Amino acid sequence: MAKPTTAAQRRIIAGADPVTGRLRGTEAQLTALVRLRLAFRHPRPPHAYFLTPAGHRVRDEPTDTAPETAPVEAEPGVFTARTGTEPEPAAAGPAREREVRGAWLGLVELRRMTNPGGDRERPCAWERAHQVRAVAIALEAAGRAPASAGRDGYRVTESVQADAVEVSEPTAEGVRACGAALERAGWLVSEHGDARTGRRFVVVSPKRR
Secondary structure, three states: OOOOOOHHHHHHHHOOOOOOOEOOOOHHHHHHHHHOOOEEEOOOOOOOEEEOHHHHHHHHOOOOOOOOOOOOOOOOOOOOOOOOOOOOOOOOOHHHHHHHHHHHHHHHHHHHHHOHHHOOOOOOHHHHHOHHHHHHHHHHHOOOOEOEOOEOOEEEEEOOOOOOEEEEOOOHHHHHHHHHHHHHOOEEEEEEEOOOOOOEEEEEEEOOO
16 A cells, blocks of 8 residues: 655645545645545545545554654644534534535545445445534535524434434424435434424434445
C-alpha cells in the first residue's frame, strides 16, 4: 500500500475531517495524494478532495514516533454532523447546505469505493461504525432540520438495540418523514412508540445486503 512520504502529506491526512474524510490543502498537495491513491477528487462541484479507504487506514495507523511538527488542530468551520442533541444553535443557510451536500456526496462515493460491487444503495463500513453521525448526515442532506435551541427537529441518539440508532421528532408526521428519508438513503427503518409517554421514534440500522 502506498503511503505518504513527506511530513506535509502526513499533516494533511491527519487534519482530514473526522466525519467525511474531506481534505484541505493546496491543489498540488491534494493532487499528490491522489497519485498515491490516498485521496480522490469528487466528480461533482465543488470537486472537493476526500480520503480513500487507504487514506483512512494511513490516518488511523498508530505511530511510535514523535510528531515532526505540532499536531494539526481542527480548523474553524470544519464540517460537523448535526444530531439535534447539540447545546448550541444549529448552523443554517446556503453555506451549511453546501457543506451537507458535500458530506453526503462524499459518503456516497465512499460507498461506491468500499462496498462490494460498488453498491451505493446501502451504508458502507464507515457509516456502520459511525451510525449516529452517518444517519444525521443523511437526514440533513434530505432536507430535515436538526433540533436546536428554540426549534423543533430531529434528534439522533444511540439505541438500546444492538447495531442501531434512534431518530425522534416531536410529531408523528416528522418521525415518518425521517424514516422515509432514511429508507431512501439505504437504511433499514422500523417505527415504534412508547405507550407510556406517547413518544414516537424510528429505529435505524444498516442494510447488510
